Amino acid sequence: MTLDAWLALIVVTAVFPMMAFSRLGPDIVLLGAVILLLTLGVIEPDQALAGFSSSGLFTVAFMYVLVASIRETGGIDLIIRYVLGRPHGEFKALIRLLLPVASLSAFLNNTPVVATYIPAVLSWSRRLPLPAHRLLMPLSFASILGGTITRFGTSTNLVVHGLLIDREPRLAMGLFDIAWVGVPVAIAGLVYLVVLGPRMLPARRGAAALFENPREFTIEMEVDTAGPLVDKTVEQAGLRHLRELFLVEIEREGNVVSVVGPGERLKGGDRLVFAGTSEGAVDLQQVRGLVPSRHGASSLEKDFKERRLVEAVVSNQCQFVGQRIRDGHFRTLYGAAVLAVCRGGERVVGNLGQVRLQAADVLLLEARPPFIERHRQSRDFLLISQVNGAARPVHEKAWLAWSILAGVVLLASLGVMSMMNAAMLGAALSLLTGCCSVGAAKRGLDTQVLLTIAASFGLGAALETSGAAGVLAENVLAMAGGNPWALLVATYIVVALLTALVTNNAAAVITFPIVMTSAESLGVNPMPFVVVVMFAASASFLTPIGYQTNLMVQGPGGYRLSDFLRLGAPLNLLTGGIALALIPLIWPF
Template structure:
């Protein structure tokens, strides 16, 4: 290989461990790789920025607007209301859940589908007497399996398809062409979840039990009307900087002051709620003017219009990862008080302020009502849901939003419009019809995913133009012995392993030119390899970090990494075998 090829190979090889082992976002890692290649003259400006003009990228962006319109109008809630019902037993509940999730995920991005279903499934499982941990991992896996059915199912399918059309203009795929393989894969995967997967689920507590008894992590005191603390501020009373406790709310005359500030003035009879350990009660008893609460019922079990109890799942991109809650000024930034932290299905004991946050931690927060809407699309949280909050009712525009999506599918399937034109028209219709506002549409776009895709295109172009893709393909062929079948299997295994550690879009786009170069060297049809890259990039069942929906359910379900390997590992093998068996039958070498 040439010097440029070696430089590109080294840079591309460094990208994957950086994404897997550091807190740097995939978009930042890939953009940095482009800067290095551009600076060293391996690629020019047009190649580096070519991904930002790719039709696949714009299709994904417009589809985000369509998904936002369905979410904002309660379109997914409409499905939840009518399909979950009251099944008999755990297996019946599993079937009722995964079938509609797989179908909906064939046309909508997986992340908002899981985000909408997750709080509803937790409430539903409690009514049925089934532990949420028995349903949440299948929820994520069903959304991934459903995403393989159509080109719309995942952004990866659209991106790889656009790469294929750009490289081979004579080749094209219809919206439902993937269904020849995707439907059998989804059916086999769903059957596995019902017959085998649910038996492998862990028997461990989830957040529903860890946060069930507020008395375990809160202490309630009252301000003595005749004591010295009356009319003092929280700061003056010495209640602002306690060692192991946080003052989170004050109940006063039937109302509540949430996320208490240091200047709040105390009144006689105020009921103060502190979050922390029971050891902290000893410190509170030393305060003259504070007496133990005489109420038997925990204040957190009451409903107040001025406050909400919210569960938030910490994302890998949260700025407080690795920091202690007290040091990170969490309350100041978010206007929310942390009541408890759940990790691996267990509430984290000890001094609350000393807990260092980790990805997939579930935080029980006391917030003001606006918090959920304000932070629902925050990169710091994978999921924000109100505790015991019912699914939002379907609004009058839900059917209109679904109708727009159906129209987009019809236009793209019949060939009346290209995929990008149909998606663009659908996004405009959603905005003009009032199904989604401009602000909600903007928040619905996952800019990190879009930047990752665009930067991946630049790195893929570098692999192609420098000759690195051809060189790596030659080495891959030598290992595979020149057999199309062996190369197909090798491609699937490599992409599936990469996507288990890093983002699926990056894994697909970067390996695409290598797989195509290998297929061209063999002189065989590239279509089987295109399809295998699509499916392998979606086969993210083995680890929680391989797919965002896995990380979303990890905390609320009380799962650990080994749980995904135990349940998802066999699923990866089963779906891989189906893909490798059917793909050459549908698209021969």
């Protein structure tokens, strides 16, 4: 191999463990790799930037705007309201949940679908009653299965197809061509989840169950009307830096002061709510002027318009991951106080200020009302939902948002215009008709996914132009014995394993040139291998880090890694076997 080929291979090889095991986001890792390859002269500037001009990338971006319009108008809430209902038994409940989710995910990005469904499912499970952990992992898996039905069901499908037509325009696929494989795969997967799923998942306690009794993690005291603390600030009263407690809110004359600042002045009769350990209550007993609360119901059980109790799932991209809550100044940055932390189905006990946050932790927060909208699209949180909050009202423009999406699908499927042009037109109509504001459109763009896709193009180009892809293809062919069937199976296994550890888009884009070169060297039709890359990149059932929706349900469901392996491994084998059996029949070698 040439020096450039060795450099490209070393950099790409280093990228995958860094994405899997470092705290850096995949976008940062991949952009850094592209910059390094550009600096070393392995790729030219136009190759490094090729991903930013890809039709697949822009199609994904415009589709995010369409999804944002449906979410903002309450289009998904509308379906949830009419579909969930009150089924009798777990079997019927799973059917009512999984079929609509898979159908929606065939046309919408999975993440907002699952994010909208999770709060509704948690409330629904309490009404049935049915344990939430029996519903949430199947919810995530159903959204992944639904994404395999259409070419635009996932961003990966769109990007891989974009790579394909850039290389071989004659091989362009229709919007529903992969449905010949996707529908059987989705049906088999849904049957597995409905029939065997409940038997495969052990009992788990989710965050909602752990957070339902506020008295377990709060201590309430009152300011003595005749005591020395009246008219003193929180700082002056010595309540700012308690060892194992912190002041969350003050209930005063029927109102509440949430996310209390150090300059807030205390008044006689104020009811102070502290979060922390029961052992920390000893410190409060030593504070002159504080007496135990004489009220019956917990202050957190009351409904105040000035504050909200919300559950937030920590993203693996959160800047506080690995930091202690107190050291990171969580309250200062977000304007929210942490009341409790749930991890792996168990509430984290001890001094909250000393807890080091991890990805998929569920935080019970007290915040002011604007917090939810301000941070709903934040990359620091996978999901933010109001505790016992009412569903968002259905907007009168929901039908229009759905109509615009249907028009986009119709225009693209009939060949009137390309998928990118149709998506661009649909995004513009969404903004012009008021289905989506410019701010909501910006928040709806998943910049991490878009940057990951764009940077992956640069790495793929480095492998191809340096000759590394050709060398790797020769080695792969030698291992497969020149047998296209063996190569097809090997491709599926490698991409599926990579997507379980790193982002599916990066796994697909980086392996694409190697797979195409291998097929061309064999002298066979590359289409079976292209479609296998699409399906293998979507087979993210083995780990919570393999796909964002898996991380979203991990905390609320109280799942452990073993739960994903228990339910996901057989599903991976089932869907992989069906895909590998059908793909060569529809796209012969």
